[in-house]
Amino acid sequence: MAEESDNTQDPSNKITPASRQYPDSTRKIEEDIRTTGHSWDGIEEYDNPMPRWWVWTFLITVVWAVGYWVVYPAWPGINSATSGIAGYSSRERVAQEIADFEARNESLFVQLVDTDLDEIREIDDLHRFAVNAGASVFRAQCSQCHGTGGAGVQAAGYPNLLNDDWLWGGTMEDIVQTVTYGIRNEDFPDARWSEMPAFGQDGLLEEDEIHEVVNYVLSLSGSEHDEALAAAGAELYEINCASCHGDGGEGDYFIGAPALNNQIWLYGGTPETLFETIYYSRFGVMPGFATRLREAEIRAVAAYVHQLGGGQ
Amino acid sequence: MSTSDETPPPLYAKREPIFPRRVSGNFRTMKWWLLGAMLAIYYIMPWIRWDRGPAMPDQAVLLDLANRRFFFFMIEIWPHEFYFVAGLLIMAGIGLFLFTSALGRVWCGYACPQTVWTDLFILVERWIEGDRNARLRLHRKRWDAEKIRKYGTKWTAWFLIGMATGGAWVFYFADAPTLFVDLFTGQANPIAYITVLILTMTTFFFGGFFREQICIYACPWPRIQAAMVDEETLTIGYRDWRGEPRGKLKKGQLDPNQGDCIDCMACVNVCPMGIDIRDGQQMACITCGLCIDACDEVMDRIGKPRGLIGYLALSDEIAEREGKPPKSVWKHVFRPRTVLYTSIWSLIGVGLLIALFIRSDLDMSVSPIRNPTHIVLADGTVRNVYDIRLRNMYGESREFVLSVSDNPDLALAVEGAPDRRVSVAADEQTQLRVYLSAPPGTPSNTAQTSPARIWASIAGSNERVYSDTVFNGRSQ
Numbered sequence: 001m002a003e004e005s006d007n008t009q010d011p012s013n014k015i016t017p018a019s020r021q022y023p024d025s026t027r028k029i030e031e032d033i034r035t036t037g038h039s040w041d042g043i044e045e046y047d048n049p050m051p052r053w054w055v056w057t058f059l060i061t062v063v064w065a066v067g068y069w070v071v072y073p074a075w076p077g078i079n080s081a082t083s084g085i086a087g088y089s090s091r092e093r094v095a096q097e098i099a100d101f102e103a104r105n106e107s108l109f110v111q112l113v114d115t116d117l118d119e120i121r122e123i124d125d126l127h128r129f130a131v132n133a134g135a136s137v138f139r140a141q142c143s144q145c146h147g148t149g150g151a152g153v154q155a156a157g158y159p160n161l162l163n164d165d166w167l168w169g170g171t172m173e174d175i176v177q178t179v180t181y182g183i184r185n186e187d188f189p190d191a192r193w194s195e196m197p198a199f200g201q202d203g204l205l206e207e208d209e210i211h212e213v214v215n216y217v218l219s220l221s222g223s224e225h226d227e228a229l230a231a232a233g234a235e236l237y238e239i240n241c242a243s244c245h246g247d248g249g250e251g252d253y254f255i256g257a258p259a260l261n262n263q264i265w266l267y268g269g270t271p272e273t274l275f276e277t278i279y280y281s282r283f284g285v286m287p288g289f290a291t292r293l294r295e296a297e298i299r300a301v302a303a304y305v306h307q308l309g310g311g312q
Numbered sequence: 313m314s315t316s317d318e319t320p321p322p323l324y325a326k327r328e329p330i331f332p333r334r335v336s337g338n339f340r341t342m343k344w345w346l347l348g349a350m351l352a353i354y355y356i357m358p359w360i361r362w363d364r365g366p367a368m369p370d371q372a373v374l375l376d377l378a379n380r381r382f383f384f385f386m387i388e389i390w391p392h393e394f395y396f397v398a399g400l401l402i403m404a405g406i407g408l409f410l411f412t413s414a415l416g417r418v419w420c421g422y423a424c425p426q427t428v429w430t431d432l433f434i435l436v437e438r439w440i441e442g443d444r445n446a447r448l449r450l451h452r453k454r455w456d457a458e459k460i461r462k463y464g465t466k467w468t469a470w471f472l473i474g475m476a477t478g479g480a481w482v483f484y485f486a487d488a489p490t491l492f493v494d495l496f497t498g499q500a501n502p503i504a505y506i507t508v509l510i511l512t513m514t515t516f517f518f519g520g521f522f523r524e525q526i527c528i529y530a531c532p533w534p535r536i537q538a539a540m541v542d543e544e545t546l547t548i549g550y551r552d553w554r555g556e557p558r559g560k561l562k563k564g565q566l567d568p569n570q571g572d573c574i575d576c577m578a579c580v581n582v583c584p585m586g587i588d589i590r591d592g593q594q595m596a597c598i599t600c601g602l603c604i605d606a607c608d609e610v611m612d613r614i615g616k617p618r619g620l621i622g623y624l625a626l627s628d629e630i631a632e633r634e635g636k637p638p639k640s641v642w643k644h645v646f647r648p649r650t651v652l653y654t655s656i657w658s659l660i661g662v663g664l665l666i667a668l669f670i671r672s673d674l675d676m677s678v679s680p681i682r683n684p685t686h687i688v689l690a691d692g693t694v695r696n697v698y699d700i701r702l703r704n705m706y707g708e709s710r711e712f713v714l715s716v717s718d719n720p721d722l723a724l725a726v727e728g729a730p731d732r733r734v735s736v737a738a739d740e741q742t743q744l745r746v747y748l749s750a751p752p753g754t755p756s757n758t759a760q761t762s763p764a765r766i767w768a769s770i771a772g773s774n775e776r777v778y779s780d781t782v783f784n785g786r787s788q
Contacts, residue, residue, distance in 0.1 A: 149683030262690035
């Protein structure tokens with residue numbers, strides 16, 4: 001107050017070029033307000049003191065940090081970190097969250113096991129749950145061979161699960177059986193087992209005869225083939241192949257014999273791949289999941305595969 | 313530059329408490345009305361009911377975070393329509409630019425919640441402790457029964473206002489009458505209690521203790537507005553050419569060599585920011601207008617014209633110094649800059665309104681599944697799979713029928729729905745696995761790609777939407 005009245009008594013320093021517009025404010029800056037002395041393009045920096053509560057807040061955060069070290073894991077050691085008195089661990093927290101999540105879904109898993117396989121898709125909520133749970137099981141357990149999209153890998157004989165042709169049947173029950181015990185799997189006596197002789201390697205057919213059979217097989221699905229060879233192969237097919245693949249090549253999914261009269265080829269439909277298949281014979285192998293997945297998970301993944309487009 | 317060179321500067325300083333004096337006048341009256349209106353809107357809004365049918369909430373304004381819906385009277389916003397909210401935020405931003413370039417910090421002075429609640433807290437303080445001088449006396453007094461009683465009452469009142477503030481906030485996020493009962497019976501979600509607690513404490517401390525420090529230290533707007541204000545902006549200032557040299561009244565008379573300012577400090581005493589407007593334009597000024605009321609009252613009393621402190625544009629100073637009239641208010645307000653802001657603001661507003669009225673209450677998004685690109689079936693048919701999301705943005709459950717057009721080769725099928733009919737619950741969405749198939753021998757079967765348009769129509773009505781997509785054939 002005293003300072004202010006001093007200033008007002010001296011009007012001479014009010015009108016200066018720099019303070020033309022607001023003489024009073026400029027005077028205050030010149031006389032009262034400290035700057036750091038720094039100047040950039042004529043812009044000066046105030047050297048105002050910080051608010052006191054700001055300093056207090058800073059000190060409180062320091063104290064808080066010390067408390068944090070005591071309560072939570074903080075200081076790194078060579079093999080681990082200080083564990084803190086609260087016993088907090090982010091790993092345990094994740095494990096707890098997963099357990100909580102599974103506990104919440106437990107009733108649905110129970111319902112999934114208790115419900116008749118063909119009725120699952122009639123119960124909207126249960127089916128939606130099964131498909132989503134099955135999708136995650138599929139990505140973790142099945143996608144390595146069958147692909148993330150379920151398209152399989154033809155060159156390796158991993159079946160495509162999206163079409164309407166099934167090697168071992170496409171009903172819910174068939175899919176559950178296949179997933180549970182696998183295919184050609186010695187770990188499970190219940191696993192289904194396909195068998196095809198190596199016609200060339202074991203000397204059952206001559207190479208020329210195999211070429212004839214190949215052309216006959218191609219003719220069954222209306223694929224491009226040599227008429228003369230195919231006609232010659234018809235009888236060979238009936239003797240050697242029809243018992244499993246059927247007279248018209250319709251296949252038999254009870255013994256895993258693929259249908260030959262359609263557009264879907266497990267290992268490829270060119271004469272070369274067919275020749276290789278008949279000469280050496282080839283089979284797919286699939287692990288059984290009875291020991292790796294719970295029954296509810298197997299049913300869930302079956303429901304997922306069933307709704308990919310080919311379910312029967 | 314006297315003693316400061318020798319003694320080291322202090323690192324921190326205690327806040328100087330501010331005790332704004334009561335003032336009355338046009339600006340104060342307007343501010344009371346604004347304060348009442350804004351608090352009323354804040355507290356009453358969540359209690360307004362709005363009938364949307366049995367399946368929908370009946371609260372007029374509701375931010376339903378759990379179900380991801382935003383209701384505002386007849387408008388319902390889904391998460392995928394968030395651009396409406398983004399548009400409103402852009403409008404709010406440009407609106408602030410417009411108002412600041414035309415009228416300075418009107419937001420800060422009249423509408424900002426910090427200003428409104430601080431005003432309310434100061435009012436409560438004055439009811440309990442009295443006006444400026446009484447409060448100053450109480451502040452300087454040692455702690456005795458009276459000070460404990462008055463401060464205790466004041467802090468309790470502030471705390472209750474804080475609780476009411478935090479309490480009202482949560483009503484915007486849930487059904488207000490239900491939550492009101494739940495809050496008092498201990499049934500509400502812990503998040504509701506934590507939110508109320510946090511907002512109670514921030515209101516209590518920001519309105520009661522931090523006050524002007526929020527504006528000076530915490531808020532970015534005072535810095536931004538420096539770029540928004542120019543010399544044509546109408547803002548609050550002191551006409552020093554009229555007031556200076558200032559001086560006290562001598563024997564109740566004005567010295568003829570003096571300016572109009574009698575240095576009565578009225579403008580300083582009423583200022584909630586604790587500044588002297590006569591120091592010129594400054595960052596701490598929130599242009600609340602109270603110094604205008606205070607000064608006008610004094611000018612009336614000493615028989616001088618009002619407006620020693622008032623709304624002015626800095627560009628008018630030269631004219632005013634020469635005794636000429638300043639430019640009209642309209643000339644200051646209508647400038648290319650403000651016209652540009654207004655145009656952008658209105659364009660966005662009109663765009664949002666049009667988008668709001670032409671939007672449909674059904675929506676479909678189609679995403680083709682390209683893993684694999686296509687599937688060959690046993691009979692040679694080529695099939696593509698699509699993930700389709702149907703949104704029924706309507707208060708009743710409706711049945712959608714899916715179909716395909718623009719390509720005679722293709723047939724559409726829906727997984728799990730042989731008749732291609734899917735029922736979607738009120739205000740819900742559903743996801744479908746949809747197949748398009750091209751039989752062998754058709755051009756689409758063998759082509760690399762061919763077009764397709766998928767339709768979703770409401771059974772028994774004309775409402776329908778479509779989405780264009782691509783069908784992959786064998787050559788893909």
